[in-house]
Every structure is written in structure tokens, then in C-alpha cells.
Amino acid sequence: MTDLWNGEPAREWRSGPWSLELRDDELADISYHGRVVLRSVRAVVRDRNWDTAGLVVDRIDSSGIALTLHVHSTGLGSDLHGIVRAEVRGAGRLRVLADLESASEFETNRTGLVVLHPPTLAGSTLHVRHSDGTVVRSRFPAGISPHQPAFDIAGLSWTHDGLDVDVRFAGDVFEMEDQRNWTDASYKTYSRPLALPFPYALAAGERVVQSVDIAVSGTPAAVVDDPVTRIRLQEGPALPAIGVSASTAADPAPDFAALGGTVLVELDLATGNWRAALDRAAASGLPLDVRFVLADDDPAAIDHAVPALHGLSVARVTAFPPTGPARHVSDLDAIAALRHALTEAGIEAEVVGGARSHFTELNREHHRLPRGLDGIVFSSTPLFHSLSTAQLVESVGMQRVAAAQAVRLAGGLPVHIGPISLRPHFNDVATTPPPMPDHDDLRDGYGSALTDAVDARQAAPELAAWTVASAAAFAVPGVATLAYFEEWGPRGLRTADGATLPVFDAVAALAALAGEPGLRGDSPDGLVWALGARTAGGDIVLAANLDRRARTVEVELPGGESRTAELAPGTFTRL
Known part of the structure; x- marks a missing residue:
């Protein structure tokens, strides 16, 4: 795999039965006798917009019983210094401690330890210890929980894979959310409760001291290692159409041939260059998937904007309010205004x-959606809470869970997923207004081009394999469209001068299968995926390997035929 994709290699730390990977400032895959107990523990510093300050590791002290990171925060006006330490406290016991001091006053929404639990715990019995000492029996949610599954947490305990795990929290009151909502592969236990006001101020000289104590007992269940990865595909409805988002990058646009079945374009009616953005999207000649963002200060803007669609091929259209109780959700009022304008x-x-x-x-917020819609939409990004490649890879399995739940919520309506991008195409949790273009043309771009939404891995060869795997995960029956990346530019399938990137080949391969009877299956481990179609020329299968090691993949087709391939790390192939 390329350095562009992998970044800095993880550092392993071991102490007796305990092990973990140090990924930058994250204590990841905390394991006991080789079994992951916690997906990770890390200290986070988040500002008033929920943006995350960097946590720079200045020095690492390592011994047989402790691993200490000397850290400081950087960016967003933060200036915290201190340590994050993992230390063995006895047989089967490990403590993670964060001790950070703010050198200046800092407005934060969250500063402290965050604990991630692996998604394999879905449905497992969970005992929650509250701050008053009482213990209640619950479960890790099987379906994706829309709201926090546990509050007022002082401790959590569960049994899984032959191990009894008890985790105690100190330094604040913690609560849990289901991060699979954002396609993160985790449940997250965090402090400060969201019911408390935010942002809150850390005073100059104030310390944040928190700890997580992990106690494990038992013997992990045996695992049988099969050198061949086996995936069984089953025939089903047609595969989703493949769309691409219009580029948000600055002019000039290169010459290129359109790819896919639709072009998704988001038009913020509060900006002066939305007409230029529409013209750029329409230049593809493909049907448009139009997403209007309404203008708070000009309710009539939608009435002036919709006539601009005359003469264009429009596949679908919707509208979102940018503020208020239904912020970014197409509620009754937004859809009524859109329908009136149409x-x-x-x-x-x-x-x-x-x-x-x-x-x-x-x-x-699906209860806010009005009746009579022709379909359901949502966007997806794997890099909302973390920018690590591990996060990027792990998100694919959660895309399957989110897509399946979206189809259930849609109640028979087609589901259109997009924009699908590496980083969020806008900051939906910002407490300050978004950046606005200064001109009515696209000399500076628009939308995502005005935010920190570019990821260097857009050009990585491995993104092609990720995209095939993502489509295999998302393409459950009921999903009608998948819209990947932008046509060109830093977030695109092509560079700003029109040269194709490796991910272009993946999207082209998927587009060639769109609308054909689908062959779908489950990934055995979230790292190897396959997707196929029954075409007039025979069955076509795309297989992708997101693992860091080569994998032998055997794909079984309906009727019993099997196809086998050797997949190098971070690659996809056609079988």
C-alpha cells in the first residue's frame, strides 16, 4: 500500500496479555490476549464548532508497564499541554489517564477522553453503572440508535467473546452515543453530557484530568483462521444507478466526458453564484439531482430559483432549511415551498x-419528512470524527448497516445516497455561519471548495478499492442511487486539468453494472467485499481488498459456480 493511503505506520505496545496500537495520538485496538476489548481511547480537544484541534505527540516514554505520550494541542485557538498514559495496574487491569492543562482561556464543546467500543458488541447485554452507584441492565443497540443509548455513566460492563469486561470512568460524567449514525465503526462513550450548555470555557491554568480503568477476566474463545476468504453472492434486484456530484472547485473547468447516470448539485440560494453552479452541473448533459438550500433572509428565493430548471433534465429535486428545528432536514415547510415553486x-x-x-x-428526524415524497436522500462521509485511514476502512461495514436501516425507514420509497465524499461536504454542526463566495461566478469555487474538505487520499490508488467496497456495502435492495465524489477537482474523479485519478476506474466499473440484476453478499470481516451483476454477456463480479495484506478470495455465485482471485492489499479486480 502507498504511504499516501497508510500515513505513518502504527506503533505496537505490549505488556503481558495487553497490547495496543499507537496511531498518532490514539491508543487503538486495546486488546487482551489478542482480542480487541476497546476500539480506542484518545484525548480530544474540540472547539465551539466541534472542529477538532490537533494533538501533537512531542515525546513517547515506553516501558514494560506503561506507555506515556507527552502532548500539546495545536490550532483553533487551543493551547493545552500534558500527558496521555496507558499503564498496567495489576492482573487483567489497565488504566488510561489524560492530564491536560490549558495555557490560555479556550472555548470548547468537549475536552477529555473518548472511548470507542467495537461494533461487534451490537445486541450484547450491557450493565450501566450510574454516578449514584446504581446499576441497570441494558444492551448495546443492534439497530443504529438515533439517540444516546446510555446516560450518566460511571461504569460499563459486558461479556463478549469469552471475556468479562468492566470499564470505570473518572473525572466527569460520561454518556454514550451510537457512532454508526456517522458510519463510524463504534459506540462512543464521552464526557461532558450534551444536555449541559456548550461551548464552555476552560480557564487559563485549568486542568482536565480523566481516567478510564479497564478490568478483563476470562479466556477468549478460539478462532479458526481460514486462509481463503469466502463470499457468497445472491441474486436480487437491480443494482443502484451511479451518480457523481458537480465539481465545487474554482474555475476554469477542464474538458471531460460525463460519467454516470446523474449529476448531483447543491445550490445554496443565499449565495450569489448558485446560478453559475447550476450551469456548470448542467454542462454534463446528464439528468440533475438538485438539492436547494433555502435562504433564511429571502423566503421567495426558491420561487426565483426553480424556474432556472426550465429546459434541463431533472432526475429529482429537494430543499433543506439551513437553520431552525429542522436544520438540514427537508421538513413539511421546505417541501411545501419547493412544491409551490415547481x-x-x-x-x-x-x-x-x-x-x-x-x-x-x-x-x-425522519418524522419531520412530509408524506407523498418520491424518495429519501442522505449524504455520507467516513471522516467526520476522525481522519485516520483505519476509520476510513472500518466505515465500510457500517455503511451496510446504515443503508439497510435507511431502506427500512423509507418504507418502500427508493433511497438515494449522496454526496458520498471522504470529508464532509459542509459542517452541519457549526455554530458560526458557513463561508460565502465573494463573487457571482465560480472563480473561487463554491460550497465545499470554501471549506477544509480536501483529503490527500482522493488521489490514492487504494481509494478505488475503497469505492468498490463501499458500493458493495451500500447497494442493499431499496437503494436506488449512489453518488460518489465530484466530477473533477480536489474532491473529484479527475484533477483540475482533467486527468483521471485511480478512483475514476472504480466509479466507471460500477457505472457499467448499474441497473443490471444484482449479485450481493456479506463481507466476512469488513475488509474484503464483492459485488456483481447478471449481464447479457454473463456474470460480472468486482472484488475489493482493503486489508494491509494480500488475500485469497473465493466468490460463490448463484448456481454454485465459484471464482477465485489473489488480491493485493488495497486493490480491486474484476472476476
């Missing part, structure tokens, strides 16, 4: 609704 303009188009942002908002 009627007045004499334009017929499918009207869809959902969340401008993550599956999270669809999961939490």
Missing part, C-alpha cells in the same frame, strides 16, 4: 426528501 413554474419533477447531512439526521 407548480408556479410549470415544472414536473420527482420531489424527494431527507437529510442534507449524515444518516444521523435522517435517523433522528
Whole structure:
């Protein structure tokens, strides 16, 4: 795999039965006798917009019983210094401690330890110890929980894979959320409770001291290692159409041939260059998936914008309010305004609704969607809470869970997923207004181009394999469209001068299968995926390997035929 994809190699630390990987400032895959007990523990520093300050590791002290990171925060106005330490405290006991001091006053929404629990715990019995000492029996949610599954946490205990695990928290009151809402592969236990006001101020000289004590007993269940990865595909409905988002990058646009079945374009009616953005999207000649962001200070803007769709091929259209109780969710009022504008303009188009942002908002706010919609929409990004490649890879399995739950919420309506991008195409939790373009043209770009939304891995060869795996995960029956990345630019399938990137080949391969009877299956480990189609020329299968090691993959087709391939790390192939 390339350094662009992998980044700095993880450092392993071991102490007796305990082991973990140090990934930058994250204590990841905390394991006991080789079994992951916690997905990770890390200290986070988040500002008033929920942006995360960097935590720089200045020095590492390592011994047979402790691993100490000397750290300082950087960016967003933060200036914290201190340590994060993992230390063995006895047989089967490990403590993670964070001790950070703020050198200056800092407004934060969260500063402290965050604990991630692996998604394999879904459905497992969970005992929650509250701050008053009482213990209640619960479960790690099987389906994605829209709201926090546990509050007022002083301790958690569960049994899984032959191990009894007890985790105690100190230094604040903690609570849990289901991060699968954002396609993170974890449940997250964090402090400070969200019911408390935020942001809050850390005074100059104030210390944040928190600890997590982990106690494990038992013997892990035996694991049988099969050198061949086996995936069974089953025939089902047609595969989703493949779309691409219009580029948000600065002019000039290169010459290129359109790819996919639709172009998704988001038009913020509060900006002066939304017409230029629409013209750019329409230049592809493909049907448009139009997402209007309404203008708070000009309710009539939608009435002036919709007539601009005359003469264009429109696949579907929706509208989102940017503020208020239904922020970024197409509620009754937003859809009513859109429908009125369409009627007045004499334009017929499918009207869809959902969340401008993550599956999270669809999961939490779907009751706001009006009746009579023609489909459901939401966007997806794997890099909302963390920018690590491990996070990127682990998200694929959670995309399957989110897609399946979205289909259930849709109640028979087609589900359109997109934009699908590495980083969020906008900050849906910002407490300050988004950046606005200074001109009515695209000399500076628009939307995502004005935010910190570029990821260097867009150019990595491994992103092609990730995209095939992602499509295999998302393409459950009921999902009608998947819209990946932008047509060109830093977030695109091509560079700003029109040269294709490796991910282009993956999207082209998926587009060639769109609408064909699908062959779908489950990944045995979230690292190897396969997706196929029954075409007039025979069965076609795409297989992808996101593992850091080569894998032998055997794909069984309906009727008993098997196809085998040797997949190098971070690659995909056609079988």
C-alpha cells in the first residue's frame, strides 16, 4: 500500500496479555490476549464548532508497564499541554489517564477522553453503572440508535467473546452515543453530557484530568483462521444507478466526458453564484439531482430559483432549511415551498426528501419528512470524527448497516445516497455561519471548495478499492442511487486539468453494472467485499481488498459456480 493511503505506520505496545496500537495520538485496538476489548481511547480537544484541534505527540516514554505520550494541542485557538498514559495496574487491569492543562482561556464543546467500543458488541447485554452507584441492565443497540443509548455513566460492563469486561470512568460524567449514525465503526462513550450548555470555557491554568480503568477476566474463545476468504453472492434486484456530484472547485473547468447516470448539485440560494453552479452541473448533459438550500433572509428565493430548471433534465429535486428545528432536514415547510415553486413554474419533477447531512439526521428526524415524497436522500462521509485511514476502512461495514436501516425507514420509497465524499461536504454542526463566495461566478469555487474538505487520499490508488467496497456495502435492495465524489477537482474523479485519478476506474466499473440484476453478499470481516451483476454477456463480479495484506478470495455465485482471485492489499479486480 502507498504511504499516501497508510500515513505513518502504527506503533505496537505490549505488556503481558495487553497490547495496543499507537496511531498518532490514539491508543487503538486495546486488546487482551489478542482480542480487541476497546476500539480506542484518545484525548480530544474540540472547539465551539466541534472542529477538532490537533494533538501533537512531542515525546513517547515506553516501558514494560506503561506507555506515556507527552502532548500539546495545536490550532483553533487551543493551547493545552500534558500527558496521555496507558499503564498496567495489576492482573487483567489497565488504566488510561489524560492530564491536560490549558495555557490560555479556550472555548470548547468537549475536552477529555473518548472511548470507542467495537461494533461487534451490537445486541450484547450491557450493565450501566450510574454516578449514584446504581446499576441497570441494558444492551448495546443492534439497530443504529438515533439517540444516546446510555446516560450518566460511571461504569460499563459486558461479556463478549469469552471475556468479562468492566470499564470505570473518572473525572466527569460520561454518556454514550451510537457512532454508526456517522458510519463510524463504534459506540462512543464521552464526557461532558450534551444536555449541559456548550461551548464552555476552560480557564487559563485549568486542568482536565480523566481516567478510564479497564478490568478483563476470562479466556477468549478460539478462532479458526481460514486462509481463503469466502463470499457468497445472491441474486436480487437491480443494482443502484451511479451518480457523481458537480465539481465545487474554482474555475476554469477542464474538458471531460460525463460519467454516470446523474449529476448531483447543491445550490445554496443565499449565495450569489448558485446560478453559475447550476450551469456548470448542467454542462454534463446528464439528468440533475438538485438539492436547494433555502435562504433564511429571502423566503421567495426558491420561487426565483426553480424556474432556472426550465429546459434541463431533472432526475429529482429537494430543499433543506439551513437553520431552525429542522436544520438540514427537508421538513413539511421546505417541501411545501419547493412544491409551490415547481407548480408556479410549470415544472414536473420527482420531489424527494431527507437529510442534507449524515444518516444521523435522517435517523433522528425522519418524522419531520412530509408524506407523498418520491424518495429519501442522505449524504455520507467516513471522516467526520476522525481522519485516520483505519476509520476510513472500518466505515465500510457500517455503511451496510446504515443503508439497510435507511431502506427500512423509507418504507418502500427508493433511497438515494449522496454526496458520498471522504470529508464532509459542509459542517452541519457549526455554530458560526458557513463561508460565502465573494463573487457571482465560480472563480473561487463554491460550497465545499470554501471549506477544509480536501483529503490527500482522493488521489490514492487504494481509494478505488475503497469505492468498490463501499458500493458493495451500500447497494442493499431499496437503494436506488449512489453518488460518489465530484466530477473533477480536489474532491473529484479527475484533477483540475482533467486527468483521471485511480478512483475514476472504480466509479466507471460500477457505472457499467448499474441497473443490471444484482449479485450481493456479506463481507466476512469488513475488509474484503464483492459485488456483481447478471449481464447479457454473463456474470460480472468486482472484488475489493482493503486489508494491509494480500488475500485469497473465493466468490460463490448463484448456481454454485465459484471464482477465485489473489488480491493485493488495497486493490480491486474484476472476476
